[in-house]
Amino acid sequence: MPKRLLLKNAEIEKATHSEYFNIGLSVDCVIFGYEDKQLKVLLIESDLEEFRGMYSLLGDLVRPSEDLDEAPYRVLIDRTGLKDVYLEQVHTFGGLNRHPSGRVVTTAYYSLIDVQHHELQITEHEVHWHAVNDIKNLAFDHKLILDTCLARLRQQVMEEPIVFNLLQEKFSLRQLQDLYEAILGIELDRRNFRKRITLKNWLVDLNEMEEDVPHRPGKLYKLRTQLRREYRMSDKQRMQKLVV
Amino acid sequence: MPKRLLLKNAEIEKATHSEYFNIGLSVDCVIFGYEDKQLKVLLIESDLEEFRGMYSLLGDLVRPSEDLDEAPYRVLIDRTGLKDVYLEQVHTFGGLNRHPSGRVVTTAYYSLIDVQHHELQITEHEVHWHAVNDIKNLAFDHKLILDTCLARLRQQVMEEPIVFNLLQEKFSLRQLQDLYEAILGIELDRRNFRKRITLKNWLVDLNEMEEDVPHRPGKLYKLRTQLRREYRMSDKQRMQKLVV
């Protein structure tokens, strides 16, 4: 007899499977910043004995009454004081033994923030910026998570104007190029770079110049206002916009 | 006093947060197939009262002792009898009220299978192929999941030789082009299509001809063996290969 013909309601379904509601769910944030011409990521010294002396990403368990996509915002606000950050879900890691506390599945997000943002406050003194290139290993499977997010960032950066979240509002083309080079890990031709950026029509010429540079100052630009609005949003918010 | 300086061990950490281990985790599979020049997806009539008469994706709760990435394989084997399928994790959906049974977060995968595979057996008679283009709505948030997976498939298809998982081993260029058109929803120029495919060097000419076609038969090709090995693997397996 095909049991599927008997409709169940959701309450019965839940009771039947209650033993399955026994997996922890967390989010981990790869918070990228840009400083000293290097791509950096915010890490905290692990507070677990098992990973003494190692660093880990910033994350937290998802609360039972919070949307999955809200959790990384909470983490960002708690750890950096910043809201309205750019956030993108990347991948969910669910290996059986990835966490010593038991079964914890984690959804990884990456975030781009301006390290000079006036509201940025990293209060905990165990939290620091680390150059991505210098990171050899991390607690848990966080090195894999970092690598996955970095690969995704590199891919996205070629297509959409998201890197501006890593810069202050005003920047020169040289600063922008340095940033692309830091993210992609390659050198770019200056003329071709400027041509491509111009073609994309992302920028507004501010008719201002750099100041206090020990050489000929460059022009300052900013991201077009409409794009800045669009690409400071998370992918979730963009997705909702698509639906409307 | 900064509490973070007191190292916790994992056991204490778990005890502290036990109330958080109260979220269900499931996987949902968007199983794509190709038949009658249409992209199809495998759906089941919902067995929940709340969604009576609606269809939903094939999914299941993740077992406490199973890797997240193994769960969709189990679903595939249970529902289709197929193993070694192409599977790719796409996105995790964790809205608060997405499931009437309570808090269930789901990780969506898409899969590509050959509807003519000799081992394919869809035993449950509530499970059927549906043309993707005809699907207007689904139970839960499954329409959103389907759309997200379709968008990802369209993107991947342009870059990597994965569509061959939807075809039998031998195929003509016409069949291949029809498939691309079905997935992308656009028409392609035959000459340019053949040129691009030739350039990519994905195919081996089998020196065989189509049979039983009511017109001039086309040549048959297959995917190069090495690529077939690589791209029948899931992204998890490919990722592991990268690490080695």
Added chain:
DNA sequence: GCAAAAGTGTTAATCTTACACCCATGC
């Protein structure tokens, strides 16, 4: 005047697109 970086254009190569005719087969 020298060091440092800004700013700028052209050419060759590659890739993409659009497009039309003859050919082989089944009926």
Added chain:
DNA sequence: GCATGGGTGTAAGATTAACACTTTTGC
């Protein structure tokens, strides 16, 4: 012999890659 799709090449346009010199400023 006719209907159906198989098979093929070329030219124009767009994109990308490589490459060097002059200008402006701070010191």
